[in-house]
Each structure stands twice: as structure tokens, then as C-alpha cells.
Amino acid sequence: MDAQAHWERIYTEKAPNAVSWYRPHLETSLHLIEQSGAGASASVIDVGGGESTLVDDLLARGYENITVLDISQTAIEANKKRLATASESVHWLVADITRDQLEPSAYDVWHDRAVFHFLTSPSDRVAYVRQVARAVKPGGSVIVSTFGPEGPTKCSGLEVVRYDAESLHQQFGWRFRLLDSREEMHHTPFGAVQQFLYCLCRIE
Numbered sequence: 001m002d003a004q005a006h007w008e009r010i011y012t013e014k015a016p017n018a019v020s021w022y023r024p025h026l027e028t029s030l031h032l033i034e035q036s037g038a039g040a041s042a043s044v045i046d047v048g049g050g051e052s053t054l055v056d057d058l059l060a061r062g063y064e065n066i067t068v069l070d071i072s073q074t075a076i077e078a079n080k081k082r083l084a085t086a087s088e089s090v091h092w093l094v095a096d097i098t099r100d101q102l103e104p105s106a107y108d109v110w111h112d113r114a115v116f117h118f119l120t121s122p123s124d125r126v127a128y129v130r131q132v133a134r135a136v137k138p139g140g141s142v143i144v145s146t147f148g149p150e151g152p153t154k155c156s157g158l159e160v161v162r163y164d165a166e167s168l169h170q171q172f173g174w175r176f177r178l179l180d181s182r183e184e185m186h187h188t189p190f191g192a193v194q195q196f197l198y199c200l201c202r203i204e
Helices: 003-013 027-035 054-060 073-089 122-135 165-172
Strands: 043-047 065-070 090-094 107-113 136-147 176-187 193-203
Touching: 003 073, 027 054, 027 107, 027 136, 027 176, 027 193, 043 054, 054 065, 054 073, 065 073, 073 090, 107 122, 122 136, 122 165, 136 165, 136 176, 165 176, 165 193
Parallel strands: 043 065, 043 107, 065 090, 107 136
Antiparallel strands: 136 193, 176 193
């Protein structure tokens, strides 16, 4: 099963709050986006947005230029339905972040909670980093969250790669200046606890 078919199945079979990564609000992500200094007019992309409520909270905070990207059309449609008419002010993209090309220098802030750790192939990780370097404006901010060193080794039936701040930063290279990193203990809807790592970088 390819990646798109896998995630279409997950989002078709499971309710938004029945997946392990569900949180009512992505508080750490919101804090880091605000810490980046991005104003309301900044162009923000949420990569692997799925059915996350990050877009709702960004709209509520007055952000005017939001893009949500996911490999699953089902997840995008669920987000649109939840937002109702507010969805018309959001840019929606169904794409594979390692294969489809985004517009160059299109974004001030790149946000990814829990996509990068699914990239177990070195070639996919290289493609992802190239995509970020191309799509984010010079001086822009990159927020990437993965499972931490003590996090799960699998998620949704797929192998993942765990990172600490140093090893995650090494994947991106010298152009990405690490500004902040933090760990979060995420409580899943099923009562388990998962360690997440967040890194905030700025593109030089």
C-alpha cells in the first residue's frame, strides 16, 4: 500500500479524536509560531495538517494567509467541513511533500507536527529538506515536530525515526539555524504517553 492509500484508509476509518496524535489544540505549535515573530499577514503552511485544529486556532488569532497540506483528500475535506464557510479563506493542498513541488519562497512559516518522523528513507528526507529550503523565504521560520528519543518506534502501523534536537537539526543542515527546541509529553486519547520533540529553526 502506498503512502496516500495508507492515509486515506486511516482518515476514512477513524474519527478525528480516535488517532494517537490527536490533541484538541496544538498549544506548543501555536506558541512556537508566535515565538517566530510571524504576524497576521505572514504566509503559514501546515504540512500534514490532517484533521488538526491548528488551522482553526490560527484563524481565531487573526492569521490571514494559511495553507494546509496533506496527502489525504479525506482529511482535507473533513477539515473544510468542520470549518464551514471559514474554510474559504484557507488554501488547501492535497500533495505528497516529498514529491510534489511547492512554489518557491512562498512561505514565512513552515509547520510540521509528525510528518518528518515517518520518512524512514534517506532519499525522502533529503527531498523533504530540499522542499523546505525552496518553499520557505530566506529568514523564514521552520517548526518541525517528531517523536523524541523515548517516543514510539511505530505509529499507525508504520515505522518511524526518533530524534533528539541535535540529530533532527543535523538532517536539515547549516542553512537552518536552531533557535529553540523542547520536548512535550503527549497524552493520547487511549491513555498512553508519547514523547514529542519540537525544533524551531530560521533559514539563513
